[in-house]
Amino acid sequence: MSAEAILTMNGSNEDYLSLSQVRGRYVFSYELSKMTWFKVGGPAEVLFKPKDTEDLISFFKQKPSDLAITVLGAGSNVLVRDQGIKGCVIKLGSGFSDITFNAKEVIAGAGCLDRTVVMECAAQGLSGLEFLVGIPGTIGGAVYMNAGAYGHEIKDYLNWVEVVSLDGILTRFQSSELSMEYRKGNLPKGAVVVRASFILNEKKPAQIMQSINAYLQQREDSQPVRGRTGGSTFKNPADQSAWKLIDDAGCRGLTINDAQVSTKHCNFLLNLDAAKASELEQLGENVRQAVKEQTGIELEWEIIRLGE
Numbered sequence: 457m458s459a460e461a462i463l464t465m466n467g468s469n470e471d472y473l474s475l476s477q478v479r480g481r482y483v484f485s486y487e488l489s490k491m492t493w494f495k496v497g498g499p500a501e502v503l504f505k506p507k508d509t510e511d512l513i514s515f516f517k518q519k520p521s522d523l524a525i526t527v528l529g530a531g532s533n534v535l536v537r538d539q540g541i542k543g544c545v546i547k548l549g550s551g552f553s554d555i556t557f558n559a560k561e562v563i564a565g566a567g568c569l570d571r572t573v574v575m576e577c578a579a580q581g582l583s584g585l586e587f588l589v590g591i592p593g594t595i596g597g598a599v600y601m602n603a604g605a606y607g608h609e610i611k612d613y614l615n616w617v618e619v620v621s622l623d624g625i626l627t628r629f630q631s632s633e634l635s636m637e638y639r640k641g642n643l644p645k646g647a648v649v650v651r652a653s654f655i656l657n658e659k660k661p662a663q664i665m666q667s668i669n670a671y672l673q674q675r676e677d678s679q680p681v682r683g684r685t686g687g688s689t690f691k692n693p694a695d696q697s698a699w700k701l702i703d704d705a706g707c708r709g710l711t712i713n714d715a716q717v718s719t720k721h722c723n724f725l726l727n728l729d730a731a732k733a734s735e736l737e738q739l740g741e742n743v744r745q746a747v748k749e750q751t752g753i754e755l756e757w758e759i760i761r762l763g764e
């Protein structure tokens with residue numbers, strides 16, 4: 457069956473599900489604004505929530521070759537455009553949320569929230585991932601983005617990662633096989649992270665909690681953590697801070713309707729209420745232009761822009 461055939465089966469999707477032998481759930485025309493931190497974005501033609509890794513593998517093996525695939529974690533680093541995403545958006549849920557410990561190793565499902573993993577590690581007396589505590593994403597997103605903060609990055613602790621390729625092959629990569637760099641996991645194209653292993657250090661839980669609380673306080677003081685945002689909008693150019701360049705270019709507080717450059721941390725864009733994705737994106741482009749005119753530096757988007 458072609459992708460087009462599947463996506464035009466509105467009303468009879470259940471028939472397709474029973475035929476396909478996939479145990480997960482499809483939701484057609486799912487409004488992605490419900491799932492992204494910016495609270496903007498049009499619909500996914502179809503959202504697929506696989507039951508577990510085997511289900512995801514089975515889906516990939518049976519899917520039409522022309523079906524476009526996009527994977528989302530917690531949607532905390534993406535700007536989904538207003539016309540939505542064509543094809544299938546995959547969201548990993550509770551079947552990808554196991555956390556297991558083996559001495560100094562923690563293995564976490566890609567659907568786990570970073571914060572949950574950090575807290576469980578703290579309870580086990582395992583230290584290293586505390587820097588993730590205020591990053592509101594999933595382990596899958598963190599590995600894909602090589603998330604980092606306060607001088608630490610995922611790659612410093614990653615042991616291995618398991619991914620499923622678009623043709624349904626499960627592969628384990630040792631961290632040393634990936635050339636992870638600043639905000640780039642450099643995974644094979646289209647690979648969906650399903651599990652990751654980290655090697656941590658032993659420490660007293662109370663000491664770990666102290667660092668966690670300090671990181672949380674630091675964020676609270678410097679970032680609009682409760683806003684509708686996508687985190688850092690632009691990557692820091694070598695030896696420069698994006699926020700400083702943006703501030704110096706006079707962009708702090710700039711708005712287009714309800715899209716605003718945060719006054720608290722000007723590398724964050726905010727949806728104050730009813731901003732459209734197009735307004736947030738245009739505001740970002742205006743910031744890039746202002747910084748370029750002032751300094752000659754071209755800021756690179758860190759936020760992943762998806763869709764039409």
Ligand SMILES: Cc1cc2nc3c(=O)[nH]c(=O)nc-3n(C[C@H](O)[C@H](O)[C@H](O)COP(=O)(O)OP(=O)(O)OC[C@H]3O[C@@H](n4cnc5c(N)ncnc54)[C@H](O)[C@@H]3O)c2cc1C
Binds near residue numbers: 603
């Ligand atoms: C308030 C706030 C603060 C933030 N602070 C930081 C920070 O300090 N440091 C930092 O690095 N980031 C930060 N971020 C950005 C963001 O939280 C991280 O990049 C996070 O790791 C993204 O995870 P996610 O699950 O939300 O991914 P999403 O935003 O859903 O997706 C991001 C990218 O990862 C891909 N992806 C997601 N899951 C998978 C998977 N299972 N397999 C393959 N690809 C996948 C998506 O396709 C997309 O390209 C912040 C964001 C916010 C809103």
